[in-house]
Amino acid sequence: MEQTPTLYIVPTPLGNLADMVPRGIEVLQTVARIAAEDTRRSAPLLAHFGIDTPMSAYHDHSDRQATSRLLDIMRSGESIALISDAGTPLISDPGFRLVDAALTEGFRVCPIPGPCALVAALSAAGLPSDRFSFEGFLPAKSQARKTLLNALVKEERTLIFYEAPHRVLECLDDIATCMGDDRRVVLAREISKLYETIVRMPAGQLRDWVAADRNQQRGECVVLIEGYHAQRDVLDPEVIKGFDILREELPMKQAAALAARLYGGKKNLLYQYGLDNPIKI
Structure with a gap:
């Protein structure tokens, strides 16, 4: 591995531990410290792969001192790795400030390709993938959510959102209301896990299907919406x-x-x- 002090961005499995890339394991075994979104959640993963590298918590509420402490390690000539609870760091996960600070000081930032929920969902959605817009998490409140969805009604790119399981039914209801019952929507749930579900239906039909099965209102969710096509209207x-x-x-x-x-x-x-x-x- 390179001797130049480097910040490695290391994806971790979405659910299936077999999806951990070998290069990611090597990096985590050899860096001086791992910055983890939640050290309690990351500990079992590291134990599974025999990684005993020290960890520090680094999340949305971390202050400048936490960033500075990690940069001090790099200033001393060592490399560090950033991981999130699951998937690729910085994709609706913390880490932007650390990457920005590392680049500002002239340190090398090296991304390790690996699992990413939005990419996995898009690849299996059967919606156009040549142009898409990732919008992160929708607003938690219905009115704010509808305001955003209404602003995106005529967006021609495939739209991708992350959604919390306890809000997914409300989210689908608002999509049907704002974009029409006939707009095609994909729900990708629990990707790579035992109860993985990827379904594509018109918005109104998908809302009713999820409402009828509470099991579909559990786990990590990615929601994809077909882009607007004027000729269809x-x-x-x-x-x-x-x-x-x-x-x-x-x-x-x-x-x-x-x-x-x-x-x-x-x-x-x-x-x-x-x-x-x-x-x-």
Whole structure:
């Protein structure tokens, strides 16, 4: 391993310990210290691979002194490694300040490729992967979450979020509300673990499926949303004609749902068309 003092960014398994890359093990065995998001959670991993390198806690609440202490090790000529609880550090995990400080002082920062939940989920989602936007965690409060989702309704890239299991059902409900029941959404849950689940459904259907099975409201979740495609939002004239006939006799919401079933249009688009084009009396 290089003699130049280096900060190594080392991914750790998402769940399956067999996913730990050999180079990552070598680095963790040979650096002077490991900066871990939670030393209690990382201890079993290090023990499993026979790594007895000293650890220091380094997380979102670490102060400048904690950063300075780690840099002191590098100033003395030694290398250190940064790990998170699972996956690649800095991807919605702490570590930015340490990397920034190390680069500012001229130290080498070396990333070790390895497990990353968003990349794993995207690779199996069946959604366009040539352009995507990782948005981290959605806001915890529904109103703030809806505000963000509404701002992203016409984003053409595949959208990727991390979500806490106790909020995943509320999250899916807000996605269906803001982006329409028909927008395709993927839930990737417990990646690489025993109960791994990766499902793709229209937003409304996925919400109902998760609501019916509490087991799907557990574990680490990645939510991916299909990007906006304007060409898919063009209503066929025959669909509009059928909808116009139905809404003369039915409430608009019911007419939109029935027209979607009969003619293949999207009910949220039909409903919006009805709002934009009221029946002339």
